Amino acid sequence: MEEDLKNGRYKQIITRFPPEPNGYLHIGHASSICLNFGLTKKYGGYTNLRFDDTNPATEETEYVESIKEDVKWLGFEWKHELYASDYFDQLFEYAKKLIKKGLAYVDDSTSEEMAAQKGTPTEPGKNSPYRNRSIEENLDLFERMEAGEFPDGSRTLRAKIDMAHINMIMRDPVLYRIKHEHHHRTGDKWNVYPMYDMAHGQSDAMEHITHSICTLEFVPHRELYDWLIEKLEIYPSHQYEFARRNINYTVTSKRKLMQLVNEKYVAGWDDPRMSTISGLRRRGYTPESIRDFCDRIGVAKRENMVDVGLLEFCVREDLNKKALRRMVVFDPLKLVITNYPSGNAEEYLETENNPEDEKAGVRKIPFSNELYIEREDFMENPPKKYFRLAPGQMVRLKSAYIIKCDEVIKDASGNVTELHCSYIPESRSGNDTSGINVKGTLHWVSVKHAITAEVRLYDRLFKVEDPTDEAGDFKDYINPESLHVVAAAFAEPELKNAKFEERYQFIRKGYFTLDKDSSTSGIVFNRTVTLKDSWKPAPAATGKKEGK
RNA sequence: UGACCCAUGGUGUAAUGGUAACACUACUGAUUUUGGUUCAGUCAUUUAUGGUUCGAAUCCAUAUGGGUCAACCA
Numbered sequence: 001m002e003e004d005l006k007n008g009r010y011k012q013i014i015t016r017f018p019p020e021p022n023g024y025l026h027i028g029h030a031s032s033i034c035l036n037f038g039l040t041k042k043y044g045g046y047t048n049l050r051f052d053d054t055n056p057a058t059e060e061t062e063y064v065e066s067i068k069e070d071v072k073w074l075g076f077e078w079k080h081e082l083y084a085s086d087y088f089d090q091l092f093e094y095a096k097k098l099i100k101k102g103l104a105y106v107d108d109s110t111s112e113e114m115a116a117q118k119g120t121p122t123e124p125g126k127n128s129p130y131r132n133r134s135i136e137e138n139l140d141l142f143e144r145m146e147a148g149e150f151p152d153g154s155r156t157l158r159a160k161i162d163m164a165h166i167n168m169i170m171r172d173p174v175l176y177r178i179k180h181e182h183h184h185r186t187g188d189k190w191n192v193y194p195m196y197d198m199a200h201g202q203s204d205a206m207e208h209i210t211h212s213i214c215t216l217e218f219v220p221h222r223e224l225y226d227w228l229i230e231k232l233e234i235y236p237s238h239q240y241e242f243a244r245r246n247i248n249y250t251v252t253s254k255r256k257l258m259q260l261v262n263e264k265y266v267a268g269w270d271d272p273r274m275s276t277i278s279g280l281r282r283r284g285y286t287p288e289s290i291r292d293f294c295d296r297i298g299v300a301k302r303e304n305m306v307d308v309g310l311l312e313f314c315v316r317e318d319l320n321k322k323a324l325r326r327m328v329v330f331d332p333l334k335l336v337i338t339n340y341p342s343g344n345a346e347e348y349l350e351t352e353n354n355p356e357d358e359k360a361g362v363r364k365i366p367f368s369n370e371l372y373i374e375r376e377d378f379m380e381n382p383p384k385k386y387f388r389l390a391p392g393q394m395v396r397l398k399s400a401y402i403i404k405c406d407e408v409i410k411d412a413s414g415n416v417t418e419l420h421c422s423y424i425p426e427s428r429s430g431n432d433t434s435g436i437n438v439k440g441t442l443h444w445v446s447v448k449h450a451i452t453a454e455v456r457l458y459d460r461l462f463k464v465e466d467p468t469d470e471a472g473d474f475k476d477y478i479n480p481e482s483l484h485v486v487a488a489a490f491a492e493p494e495l496k497n498a499k500f501e502e503r504y505q506f507i508r509k510g511y512f513t514l515d516k517d518s519s520t521s522g523i524v525f526n527r528t529v530t531l532k533d534s535w536k537p538a539p540a541a542t543g544k545k546e547g548k
Numbered sequence: 549u550g551a552c553c554c555a556u557g558g559u560g561u562a563a564u565g566g567u568a569a570c571a572c573u574a575c576u577g578a579u580u581u582u583g584g585u586u587c588a589g590u591c592a593u594u595u596a597u598g599g600u601u602c603g604a605a606u607c608c609a610u611a612u613g614g615g616u617c618a619a620c621c622a
Contacts, residue, residue: 020622055621111620118618122550125618156620166551168618177620196622219553220617243554243615254622296571298561300554303615307559310572320585356585387583396581429581441581508582535583 010210013045017071017078018200018214020052021063021184023254024269024276025070027290027311031245034294036213037076048207049078053085054199056183064184066269070277075287080207084199085185087206091194092146094202094232095157095176099138103231104175105131106141107158114156117163118171124164125171131160145178148191152178157192161227169220170227173197201225204237212237215244216301242299247306249460250275251467256474265478266461272515272526273461273482283458284503284513284528286322289315305466312529316511319528323505324353324360327398327443328491330455330509332372334447335419337403340369346446349429351399354505365492366449367400372490374508377442378419380408387440389419395440398507402427402436443507450490454524456515457484498523505531 098104119125157176272283354360407420467474
């Protein structure tokens with residue numbers, strides 16, 4: 001499409017990203033951002049960031065700031081930062097031009113009366129009794145609407161098109177309405193505000209937007225978009241539509257996201273379970289992974305439901321290259337190495353920070369005779385093909401030694417409290433001369449060197465693929481286990497120096513990032529995504545692993 | 549029961565009248581000091597019926613299915 005247009009029709013492509021500042025951007029907007037900015041980056045040209053702030057009742061500066069931050073974070077630069085409200089003077093003139101051409105009139109009907117006049121998709125509408133006012137009277141009334149002489153809702157300016165039009169959008173649509181409301185940018189200057197249709201295409205025209213890209217629900221508006229451009233005799237921008245991207249197990253609707261925030265189902269717009277850009281950012285998603293995701297899902301006009309698994313694939317792929325490997329035990333089981341010197345004996349073992357990236361370097365990790373391993377990495381009566389620790393079995397401790405489980409210690413009620421193992425001194429990582437081969441490798445931390453950290457494990461926010469498609473309220477389908485907090489996980493000491501800019505892979509546990517709730521008194525990590533896990537204990541035994 | 553938009557493996561997207569493909573998922577196997585990564589492979593696709601054409605996913609018609617439109621929201 002763009003290539004044809006480049007053949008002489010336009011010298012350059014100009015697009016715009018037009019958010020309404022009444023909420024935070026979500027993953028669906030990311031698609032639109034990547035499309036609009038990506039197109040002009042590819043074909044040459046530029047993209048404006050234009051806030052569609054024509055409704056002062058719902059719009060706030062807080063949202064403007066968050067939107068700018070999110071677009072920048074995603075890695076895009078806009079040419080001009082603009083606001084539909086910048087054009088209010090010009091738009092008002094445009095409205096008067098329509099009146100003068102006999103193409104718009106002031107209507108005193110109430111919204112109920114107007115709805116009744118409108119007809120239905122299968123029946124034509126009826127003309128408003130105010131439809132044939134004189135140009136002079138319309139002009140006078142419209143000026144007085146602006147002057148603040150009339151209360152909210154008492155009058156509107158409507159286009160004079162055709163109340164029997166097959167396209168209901170064309171049945172004398174409202175162009176301007178009275179609102180004595182404080183606007184986040186123009187303050188109390190205006191008493192009338194343009195509707196979307198009276199502002200969007202006109203703003204596009206003023207900016208010489210060549211491709212005004214929006215979602216499918218605006219298809220019927222295109223006829224009005226073109227009509228206004230024609231009658232106003234302004235730059236002929238063109239509107240193109242694509243289907244919004246839906247992702248399963250979440251919602252991408254500002255209204256619904258706001259409900260989750262206001263009704264405290266989540267901690268805020270940037271709760272890591274939210275589909276907002278700020279939520280994904282806090283969760284540990286990278287801009288690269290989100291852009292890659294948007295590229296992969298593409299654009300089309302058909303209804304769609306993208307698998308969240310693809311988003312997870314994209315972030316795993318990116319993080320695998322970037323994340324520093326660390327060892328953290330979530331649910332500790334103490335392990336004593338009986339043939340290793342006790343007391344203050346320790347040694348520092350070298351291990352790579354990222355096997356996928358030599359430049360990431362190496363670090364030292366402390367080893368001693370008392371370690372923690374993951375409780376789930378031991379089974380007293382293992383099924384076959386269990387590669388982890390079990391009585392009499394051997395495993396490798398990552399970057400350390402091969403150990404053998406000699407004895408299982410239990411408390412009075414039979415719970416396993418401790419494991420006694422022996423290590424093979426010749427099996428030390430890097431210069432293993434033992435000749436022993438083991439299938440399993442476990443992560444571990446030294447008890448006396450470990451630090452504690454809070455770890456927040458997230459799962460999908462909804463239990464069903466499409467909560468808006470289910471009976472009843474979408475909030476009835478919230479996954480009660482979407483957040484699992486490990487209050488005190490045991491981490492290798494290196495993590496004391498965790499940084500917000502760095503990404504981590506806790507070996508065998510997933511990808512993690514430092515959360516903003518971290519303070520000097522305690523550090524907090526968010527799990528971005530689990531590692532892919534192809535281990536299945538037994539047919540139909542434990543089912544799906546958490547977070548997958 | 550009006551108009552408009554849409555229909556390609558489980559999912560998403562290509563194929564511009566000329567061999568239906570790519571990615572994700574799932575499943576095999578190899579490698580692996582992460583049951584990760586990597587590598588090799590397997591399963592699986594044009595909604596239906598007609599028509600035009602030497603040739604149709606593509607063009608036409610009809611049907612079916614899904615979506616949108618009756619806010620002083622965007």
